[in-house]
Amino acid sequence: MATFLYKLGRFAFRRRGLVALFWVALLAIAGVGASTATPPGNDEFSVPGTEAQKAFDLLDERMPDSNADGATARIVFRAPQNEKMTDADHKAVVAKVIAELKKSSDDIASVGDPYTSGAVSKDGSTAYILTSYKVNAMELEKESKEALKEAGKDARHSGLKVEIGGDALEEMPETGATEIIGIVISAIVLAITFGSLLAAGMPLLTAIIGVAIGLSSITALASTLGLSGTTSTLAMMIGLAVGIDYALFIVSRYRAELAEGREREEAAGRAVGTAGSAVVFAGLTVVIALVGLSVVNIPVLTKMGMAAAGTVVIAVLIAISLIPALLGFVGKRVFGRKARKRMAEGGTAAKSDKPNMGVRWARGILRRPVLVLVIGVLGLGAAAVPAAKLELGLPDDGYQPTSSTKRQAYDMITEGFGPGFNGPLMLVFDGKGSDNAKAGAEQARKTIQGIKGAAAVTEPQFNKAGDTATLTVISKYKPSSTETEDLVADIRDAADKIKADTGGEVLVTGVTAMNIDISKKLNDALLPYLALVVGLAFLLLMIVFRSVLVPLKAALGFLLSVVAALGAVVAVFQWGWLGSLFGVEETGPIMSMMPIFMIGVVFGLAMDYEVFLVTRMREAFVHGERPGDAIVTGFRHGARVVTAAAVIMIAVFSGFIGSSEQMVKMIGFGLAIAVFFDAFIVRMTIVPAVLALLGKSAWWLPKWLDKALPNVDVEGEGLQKQLTADGPAPGTRTPTRS
Numbered sequence: 001m002a003t004f005l006y007k008l009g010r011f012a013f014r015r016r017g018l019v020a021l022f023w024v025a026l027l028a029i030a031g032v033g034a035s036t037a038t039p040p041g042n043d044e045f046s047v048p049g050t051e052a053q054k055a056f057d058l059l060d061e062r063m064p065d066s067n068a069d070g071a072t073a074r075i076v077f078r079a080p081q082n083e084k085m086t087d088a089d090h091k092a093v094v095a096k097v098i099a100e101l102k103k104s105s106d107d108i109a110s111v112g113d114p115y116t117s118g119a120v121s122k123d124g125s126t127a128y129i130l131t132s133y134k135v136n137a138m139e140l141e142k143e144s145k146e147a148l149k150e151a152g153k154d155a156r157h158s159g160l161k162v163e164i165g166g167d168a169l170e171e172m173p174e175t176g177a178t179e180i181i182g183i184v185i186s187a188i189v190l191a192i193t194f195g196s197l198l199a200a201g202m203p204l205l206t207a208i209i210g211v212a213i214g215l216s217s218i219t220a221l222a223s224t225l226g227l228s229g230t231t232s233t234l235a236m237m238i239g240l241a242v243g244i245d246y247a248l249f250i251v252s253r254y255r256a257e258l259a260e261g262r263e264r265e266e267a268a269g270r271a272v273g274t275a276g277s278a279v280v281f282a283g284l285t286v287v288i289a290l291v292g293l294s295v296v297n298i299p300v301l302t303k304m305g306m307a308a309a310g311t312v313v314i315a316v317l318i319a320i321s322l323i324p325a326l327l328g329f330v331g332k333r334v335f336g337r338k339a340r341k342r343m344a345e346g347g348t349a350a351k352s353d354k355p356n357m358g359v360r361w362a363r364g365i366l367r368r369p370v371l372v373l374v375i376g377v378l379g380l381g382a383a384a385v386p387a388a389k390l391e392l393g394l395p396d397d398g399y400q401p402t403s404s405t406k407r408q409a410y411d412m413i414t415e416g417f418g419p420g421f422n423g424p425l426m427l428v429f430d431g432k433g434s435d436n437a438k439a440g441a442e443q444a445r446k447t448i449q450g451i452k453g454a455a456a457v458t459e460p461q462f463n464k465a466g467d468t469a470t471l472t473v474i475s476k477y478k479p480s481s482t483e484t485e486d487l488v489a490d491i492r493d494a495a496d497k498i499k500a501d502t503g504g505e506v507l508v509t510g511v512t513a514m515n516i517d518i519s520k521k522l523n524d525a526l527l528p529y530l531a532l533v534v535g536l537a538f539l540l541l542m543i544v545f546r547s548v549l550v551p552l553k554a555a556l557g558f559l560l561s562v563v564a565a566l567g568a569v570v571a572v573f574q575w576g577w578l579g580s581l582f583g584v585e586e587t588g589p590i591m592s593m594m595p596i597f598m599i600g601v602v603f604g605l606a607m608d609y610e611v612f613l614v615t616r617m618r619e620a621f622v623h624g625e626r627p628g629d630a631i632v633t634g635f636r637h638g639a640r641v642v643t644a645a646a647v648i649m650i651a652v653f654s655g656f657i658g659s660s661e662q663m664v665k666m667i668g669f670g671l672a673i674a675v676f677f678d679a680f681i682v683r684m685t686i687v688p689a690v691l692a693l694l695g696k697s698a699w700w701l702p703k704w705l706d707k708a709l710p711n712v713d714v715e716g717e718g719l720q721k722q723l724t725a726d727g728p729a730p731g732t733r734t735p736t737r738s
Contacts, residue, residue: 423479
């Protein structure tokens with residue numbers, strides 16, 4: 001591997017014009033393909049294997065006009081004090097809103113009249129218009145959402161308080177500003193790290209090129225592969241992150257090779273042969289984590305993972321080919337002016353020969369490895385304690401900021417009608433197996449009405465064939481509560497008895513039930529996903545490091561950092577600790593997708609840092625250094641780069657904490673704290689302490705296993721032997737000082 005990449009690096013350096021032209025042409029082709037392709041549509045959201053999805057599919061077959069999985073919106077009206085919504089003037093205003101809504105969009109399936117559908121509160125203060133759409137929230141056109149937002153304007157002018165809620169207003173959060181902030185912070189960190197604007201600009205430029213090619217390719221293939229606009233979200237985040245990291249690793253190694261006295265082409269070859277090998281295998285671990293999302297069997301999540309994995313592959317290819325080509329154009333300007341002047345005078349690129357911070361840090365850990373290990377593990381263990389109380393769910397409008405219209409509409413419904421009206425359950429009665437479908441549906445209604453937690457159950461509404469009916473169940477509790485989950489479970493338990501008595505099957509669906517089913521599906525997939533990702537990565541790292549204990553330590557360290565990060569998320573977003581500091585207005589369950597999403601993203605980044613830092617140690621050990629000295633060498637060359645990469649990622653993810661969306665805020669905080677824990681406590685502290693205690697045994701591998709595993713030579717041992725046997729390569733000079 002190292003020898004092949006060494007040759008590739010030298011080739012890219014020599015033929016830099018050709019290589020650069022290739023990537024520019026590829027970017028242009030992808031751009032043209034994206035601009036001429038059919039625009040990506042919206043996701044057809046489905047969750048195979050769940051009862052809620054089975055019910056939706058049954059309704060599509062038996063009652064296609066019901067639009068069971070269509071988006072819904074509630075326009076909620078509240079009359080001024082001492083007035084009622086049943087007053088003639090207010091009824092006229094509501095009627096006008098209904099008329100405008102009906103003609104506002106082709107997506108609208110029905111608009112309910114509150115005065116005929118029972119949507120006026122008992123005290124007459126509140127009423128709502130229930131609007132149903134033909135498509136789900138993810139497929140709803142932007143024009144339809146804008147028309148919905150405009151619907152209540154005239155009513156507000158009449159003195160009514162009008163707020164709008166429901167999933168019809170769901171939109172992908174805009175993240176453009178945070179991406180720009182992340183790129184700016186990345187540029188500052190890179191400039192400080194390298195002391196050269198050109199060196200700092202290369203990782204940013206190549207990362208942006210890689211993301212542009214990846215996103216353009218996704219757009220170009222959208223209609224062919226059934227991708228949507230949301231598919232690229234994860235690809236953009238991960239592509240930018242790893243693109244900067246991988247380029248940073250190779251540019252840093254190139255500078256180190258130049259500082260040792262090698263000519264530019266040779267330095268480029270060695271940088272790609274060594275750091276490039278680490279990049280390839282770090283990239284493979286990220287790809288494993290992203291492709292592994294398919295284990296969950298939620299099509300949208302699978303597509304996002306696959307698209308992001310493709311972008312990571314592009315980032316790796318750019319790092320090992322375009323970076324050495326650009327280094328050929330930049331030359332020694334990869335160093336700052338002062339560093340170039342010192343090198344011209346016969347000195348080194350470093351400001352002084354004193355040990356750098358990485359060396360001092362490593363030596364400090366080597367003096368007290370047991371103490372450092374105990375403090376690190378106990379610290380993360382303490383942070384992980386709240387994770388034991390983790391409650392997963394999909395937060396609803398009740399967790400929106402109190403200033404938002406969706407939250408205010410939610411609160412108005414709760415006050416006027418009860419919390420369960422914000423997320424009614426839909427029951428589907430399949431009467432094909434029943435002798436008397438109508439009698440069976442009525443019996444089902446009476447049975448469910450008697451279940452604890454059910455506030456009301458509507459009369460069955462049958463299809464034309466008379467074999468399928470829908471019923472609406474109103475919970476006594478808010479949709480995201482554990483009590484509503486219990487109600488859904490109790491109804492499903494009662495369905496067996498109903499089927500035995502009537503021959504008809506009862507299925508629970510609706511947005512609330514779908515959210516519950518998604519949460520359960522994600523929970524059930526968590527352990528298989530973790531086993532798949534960690535297992536494959538363990539095997540990969542064993543091949544890379546030729547060791548059993550180093551991959552085991554890497555996997556255990558990752559699990560420790562992820563659980564600690566989940567503990568921090570629970571403390572802030574579920575318990576409310578320091579919530580005001582992060583703008584948390586309402587505590588509640590942690591988003592169901594959070595653990596699996598965090599595992600996928602953080603695992604990839606953690607293995608980046610592990611591979612780059614420990615590969616340097618392995619390289620030094622293989623080349624004859626003692627275990628302790630090899631740890632110091634790894635930190636001398638890798639600590640600054642890993643620190644810079646981690647700071648960049650923390651800054652990028654922290655930008656999302658400022659979002660008004662609770663889920664986006666949660667993701668930003670969770671990923672930022674996870675990277676902090678993993679990079680600075682696990683990789684930079686616990687890892688060297690463990691390696692110091694293990695000594696030579698850290699690199700132990702049974703002989704039979706050593707023979708069975710392929711030797712990919714990531715540390716460049718084979719490359720070093722070949723270069724030594726062949727003599728100085730063309731363009732190599734012996735390091736000298738004057």
